[in-house]
Amino acid sequence: MNKKPFYGWRMVGAASGIQLLQAAMLYQALGAYVAILTEEKGWSKTSLSAGSAIQATEAALLGPLLGYVIDRFGAQTMIRIGILLFGAGFIAFSFIDTLPQFYMAIILIALGSSMCGFFPLNVAIVNWFKKYRARALSSIAMGLAVGGAFVPLVAWSMHAFGWRATAFGCGVVAIVVGFPLAMIFKRRPEDYGQTLDGLPVPDRTETPGGGGASPDDEMEFTTRQALATPAFWLLGFGHGFALFVVTAVNVHAISHMKEGLGYTVGEASLVITLMTVFQIIGVALGWWAGDRFQKRLVAASCMLMHASGLLMLTYAVSPWMLGAFAALHGTAWGLRGPFMQAIRADYFGRRSIGKIMGLSSLIVVIGQIGGPLVAGYFTDVTGDYRVGFTLLACLAGSGSLLFVMARAPKIPTRTPTETTP
Numbered sequence: 001m002n003k004k005p006f007y008g009w010r011m012v013g014a015a016s017g018i019q020l021l022q023a024a025m026l027y028q029a030l031g032a033y034v035a036i037l038t039e040e041k042g043w044s045k046t047s048l049s050a051g052s053a054i055q056a057t058e059a060a061l062l063g064p065l066l067g068y069v070i071d072r073f074g075a076q077t078m079i080r081i082g083i084l085l086f087g088a089g090f091i092a093f094s095f096i097d098t099l100p101q102f103y104m105a106i107i108l109i110a111l112g113s114s115m116c117g118f119f120p121l122n123v124a125i126v127n128w129f130k131k132y133r134a135r136a137l138s139s140i141a142m143g144l145a146v147g148g149a150f151v152p153l154v155a156w157s158m159h160a161f162g163w164r165a166t167a168f169g170c171g172v173v174a175i176v177v178g179f180p181l182a183m184i185f186k187r188r189p190e191d192y193g194q195t196l197d198g199l200p201v202p203d204r205t206e207t208p209g210g211g212g213a214s215p216d217d218e219m220e221f222t223t224r225q226a227l228a229t230p231a232f233w234l235l236g237f238g239h240g241f242a243l244f245v246v247t248a249v250n251v252h253a254i255s256h257m258k259e260g261l262g263y264t265v266g267e268a269s270l271v272i273t274l275m276t277v278f279q280i281i282g283v284a285l286g287w288w289a290g291d292r293f294q295k296r297l298v299a300a301s302c303m304l305m306h307a308s309g310l311l312m313l314t315y316a317v318s319p320w321m322l323g324a325f326a327a328l329h330g331t332a333w334g335l336r337g338p339f340m341q342a343i344r345a346d347y348f349g350r351r352s353i354g355k356i357m358g359l360s361s362l363i364v365v366i367g368q369i370g371g372p373l374v375a376g377y378f379t380d381v382t383g384d385y386r387v388g389f390t391l392l393a394c395l396a397g398s399g400s401l402l403f404v405m406a407r408a409p410k411i412p413t414r415t416p417t418e419t420t421p
Contacts, residue, residue: 006198007186008128012136014184015121016143018083021178022117023147025090025170026109029154031254031272035265036163038255043099045255045376051106053369058110060365066120067358074187075124075354082115083178090171094164104399116182118144119361122341123354127188133345134295137338138287143398145283145334148276153297170377220349221409226309226356234406237361238299239340241399243367244392245306251372253313256385261316271322275330282334294345295339300403304334307397314389347408 023029034048059145069078084307096102114120122137129136157166189195226232257268289298309329312321343359348356378388 007192007270008125008136008189008196008198009087011128011137011185012125014181015125015140017181018079018116018121018317019118019140019143020147020150021174022086023144024154024381025147027115027144027147027250029151030192031249031251032151032158032269033163033167034251035255035258035268036158037102040163041099042101045252045379046373047099048102048251048376050373051102053373054103054106054110057112057365057369058107060361060368062114063119063358063361065358066114067123067354067356069138070120070123070354070358071352074185076182076185076187078120079116079124080179080182082112082117082120083182084112084175085109086116087171087173087175087178087200088112090174092169092171094166094168094171094371116178119357123357124185126341126345126353127350130350131199132197132390134338134342135287137342138283141283141286141338142280143336144337145279145330147275148275151272151276152266152269155265159266163276171178200215204402206253220351221347221356222354223352223359226348226352226409227359229347229404229409231409232356232403233363234362235296235310235340235343237366238303238399238402238406240364240367241396242299242303242306242340243343243364243401244338244371244399245310245329245396247368248371248375248389248392249310249313249329252375252385256313257322258387260386261299261322261385271326272325277328278330279334282331282336283338284334285331286335286338287339289335295343296335296403296406299336299339299343300400302332302336303396303400305329306336307393310389310393310396314386314393340408343406 034045037043037048038045066078086109089105089107089112092108093102093105096105120310121140125140126133154166154170157169186192189198222228253272254265254268257263257271258265263271286298305328309325309327309332312328313325316322316325327369344357344360345353373387374392375388378391379385382388
């Protein structure tokens with residue numbers, strides 16, 4: 001029996017810490033920057049939403065390349081470089097004065113985020129877990145959820161010290177705290193004398209004839225085989241439809257509550273914090289349920305919760321409706337998010353998972369780009385967020401059908417040329 005502590009859980013902790021930094025400084029705090037820059041610089045919602053679109057587009061275009069590099073060399077070096085670029089991007093952001101400078105800083109932040117964010121962190125962990133994969137990925141998502149609790153702190157810092165000092169401080173903290181965490185990552189358990197999940201190696205002599213195949217010897221999909229399955233496309237579009245809501249909320253929710261509902265940035269940030277509390281609850285539910293129930297059906301239910309939550313935010317006339325938004329959207333995000341990569345790894349195996357996830361990003365990006373842009377465009381045209389948010393909620397709700405149809409593909413037939421990775 002392998003008595004050494006399983007190193008994979010140490011990597012999970014590090015990944016959770018890096019996700020916390022990114023959520024606190026970027027994902028859920030971006031809306032506070034948008035609200036302040038709109039007022040201070042007079043830039044339109046569409047222009048600022050383009051910054052989010054640039055970030056998403058860059059991540060999508062880099063996805064296949066990053067996937068190839070991860071499959072070939074591992075994610076560890078990429079994550080370390082990404083942390084440095086992520087921090088440098090925020091330092092550069094603190095000095096911007098024009099819209100082109102804003103876009104350049106966002107590009108640098110996005111490049112760093114792509115190299116040390118959701119995609120490489122999840123692939124790194126997928127390569128260390130199988131039986132407890134959903135549990136491990138949900139643990140990473142806990143950092144993403146907890147990071148949202150720091151949004152009021154970011155908003156307070158902007159009020160007390162200004163957004164420039166806040167951005168500069170975020171860059172320094174990202175490097176000082178994030179780089180030691182990035183140094184924890186290693187490639188695969190087999191390279192360090194450990195096994196998937198840290199479990200004992202199966203006794204092959206017990207299989208018929210001896211030397212039989214273990215569960216870990218099952219055929220896995222090549223990239224081409226995965227692309228030929230309906231599941232690849234259904235999961236990609238389902239994930240993208242979910243991000244119509246997630247990214248629109250991250251970029252525009254605070255502005256909607258401030259301009260459309262009459263709340264201050266600080267009060268709106270408290271709603272985001274409540275959303276984060278429910279996101280943590282969702283992650284905890286996923287940690288418990290992820291390896292017990294059909295993930296695609298859980299994800300389908302979450303899509304309806306995303307849609308309902310956004311409608312509550314859109315037409316809120318009282319605080320309880322904002323609370324309902326926070327509960328529905330936050331729980332759905334925390335529960336569904338980790339399942340996206342867990343389902344792909346369950347369906348297609350580890351062999352080419354980096355390239356498969358990277359190519360999936362080219363589909364998922366429709367939601368990352370479309371959510372903020374649709375919301376921002378219709379707000380500039382109509383004067384409020386109602387039309388844009390309603391449209392996005394309908395798209396997310398319809399996306400539940402995609403997950404229902406995304407059944408596991410059949411294991412491909414092994415050919416002589418596919419007997420080695």
